[in-house]
Amino acid sequence: MLLYLHYFIKTVKRECIICTEDVDLIAFLNITDQCYHERKICRECVGKYIKHELEDNGNVRIACPEDGCTEILDQKDVKKFANEESFRRYERFTLKFALSQIPTFQWCLNPNCESGQDHYQGDKLPIMTCNSCGHKSCVVHGHPVDDDVCKECIQLLEDEERRIQEEESESYVSRLKQCPNCVSRIEKNEGCDHMTCRCGHQFCWVCMNDWNKPHEPHCAFN
Template structure:
């Protein structure tokens, strides 16, 4: 006896249809090959381990045992690796190696009390507290102070060299030229005076009296 798969529409032997999860209560209407392809697509395109039954209207999530039972060996190994990665990433004591070519990671149970971590795979040293490559020559406290200084310098530079668009708030830079500015954000394109932020549509309609009185362009 043959059944039609609701995904590939092939007429296939009944034994190729299976209950996807223990919680599924619908007809066995998707073949094993299509379920396997569905699992692979979710893993490859989204890196998603929360995979639901592909049967129309069914939202039951496949468990580890379901993936192992249905998926190909390659797909299951991919799923297992993603599950391990996501589980480790949720552990507060776990840190990934900061060597971009490594991909290993480890747990530091001593935490901030022992911030220098050395990757057991490649030997890269990195900081547990700040989750960055080890700041050689600086304690964590000194690194904090330097980072704070850099952040303040960046903020000061932004305030000195850029201004926020009065409409969308995105900071933009003026590279010479006149004081008639147009926001560079595609969906905004607001036109304003760089000196006093006056709306340039108002200036076009009413002339320079639309500038603020404190603006040198006011007339």
């Protein structure tokens, strides 16, 4: 019987209303814990929907895509469907959102406590302390925290900072060139391609030729 059931589940397919393909029934997952409706969208399509919401709409409050359902996906729901990259993006966005000034309503994550409150952000870390039971939890990662820190959030902030620094140093390097005359580094900080070095040499940022001599054929100033 068990074997039969297993076989049954593996072979039964259902048409996904988004991609219209016949997909294994097991690929229709419950989207949030509060969803009690039929599952009509396959796992892959839910993943694509999440990616779209994040990347094209910049939305972290992602609602269940099933018809008529308004439940919001939490962190573990997103993790279930999104690929690694989308999930990282979701984490970053949620953290940014949680650190913004917008108050959001949060339920206390203590399973024995049923209270919830508006969580006012703008602190350094998105930790909510329940007014009723004192339980502390990370709003981004949805787990209890000791003290006032979430290690994952700190890691996330550090990664973000490193990413910004790397981007900045890359763009700094791309703004530097060596003067063909004295080889000292010269920074371009405005739109003009006509460079004047501190040695007095004038050259073209695009083709590096002497500004007052003919430019290279490919150069716009030729």
